[in-house]
Amino acid sequence: MRALCPSTHISGHPLLPAMSRKKTPKSKGASTPAASTLPAANGPRPARSGTARPGPDAQPNGPLQSGRPSLGGGGDFYDVAFKVMLVGDSGVGKTCLLVRFKDGAFLAGTFISTVGIDFRNKVLDVDGVKVKLQLQMWDTAGQERFRSVTHAYYRDAHALLLLYDVTNKASFDNIQAWLAEIHEYAQHDVALMLLGNKVDSAHERVVKREDGEKLAKEYGLPFMETSAKTGLNVDLAFTAIAKELKQRSMKTPSEPRFRLHDYVKREGQGASCCRP
Numbered sequence: 001m002r003a004l005c006p007s008t009h010i011s012g013h014p015l016l017p018a019m020s021r022k023k024t025p026k027s028k029g030a031s032t033p034a035a036s037t038l039p040a041a042n043g044p045r046p047a048r049s050g051t052a053r054p055g056p057d058a059q060p061n062g063p064l065q066s067g068r069p070s071l072g073g074g075g076d077f078y079d080v081a082f083k084v085m086l087v088g089d090s091g092v093g094k095t096c097l098l099v100r101f102k103d104g105a106f107l108a109g110t111f112i113s114t115v116g117i118d119f120r121n122k123v124l125d126v127d128g129v130k131v132k133l134q135l136q137m138w139d140t141a142g143q144e145r146f147r148s149v150t151h152a153y154y155r156d157a158h159a160l161l162l163l164y165d166v167t168n169k170a171s172f173d174n175i176q177a178w179l180a181e182i183h184e185y186a187q188h189d190v191a192l193m194l195l196g197n198k199v200d201s202a203h204e205r206v207v208k209r210e211d212g213e214k215l216a217k218e219y220g221l222p223f224m225e226t227s228a229k230t231g232l233n234v235d236l237a238f239t240a241i242a243k244e245l246k247q248r249s250m251k252t253p254s255e256p257r258f259r260l261h262d263y264v265k266r267e268g269q270g271a272s273c274c275r276p
């Protein structure tokens, strides 16, 4: 049975109505249009920042908030906040990954595709610093007039988690198109990680771990395989991003440099070790 990952949508968003699309089980290779199939954005090309690394005052892509103590919108205290976007083809498990990370849950049900925005906030303790991750993702449901909105959101993202589904070859093949879109619209120094999701579905796997590793190496990306269903490497992926962003924004000379690639390689677990 397919699982449903409940969506949170911005109600009353000026452009995107809060709604969900109920989907029939995915047909492999027929996901929501990937970047390769999308025309160029209608809106003006976002300006690029020349900032190398976002410091506490860096604009436009510095941390959203800094200084302590701060109170987030949800009543949560934090020191720094960052926007993290999840991207990838429809059905790869972005909402499920978000829900797994935030609520530790994976609910059974029907696949409800996100239309509009899904978002969750979570505060992590990273070496004594409260790092708030504002996690979000967009789905334009193929409505091209909304593409410029999502492109604008890329620009604000401090980190991007790019997902494919190891049981769906098309979602893997589309990664290069997603990377082209990211290259076009995201900040040049955005923290980026490639995730191959659904590794619990061993029998349905069509994308080998080595294929993911090879692609990640080609583009110089940190890479992990995950499962929103079992939770494999989910917390680790978000923690790694939080560590990286925290390090970038609060560099202290005494602190050894955090290396995202090394951390992910060292801490990431293989799919076979962690079945529920």
Ligand SMILES: Nc1nc2c(ncn2[C@@H]2O[C@H](COP(=O)(O)OP(=O)(O)OP(=O)(O)O)[C@@H](O)[C@H]2O)c(=O)[nH]1
Binding pocket: 002, 003, 004, 005, 032, 088, 089, 090, 091, 092, 093, 094, 095, 096, 097, 110, 111, 112, 113, 114, 115, 139, 197, 198, 199, 200, 201, 226, 227, 228, 229, 230
């Ligand atoms: N076996 C397995 N199924 C998963 C996993 N993650 C997600 N799914 C299933 O994949 C389907 C799609 O998951 P979603 O999280 O809704 O996918 P999405 O990327 O948010 O899709 P859009 O909102 O359309 O962009 C659902 O039926 C989930 O139950 C996973 O780790 N393992």
Ligand SMILES: [Mg+2]
Binding pocket: 094, 095, 096, 112, 113, 114, 118
């Ligand atoms: Mg979704």
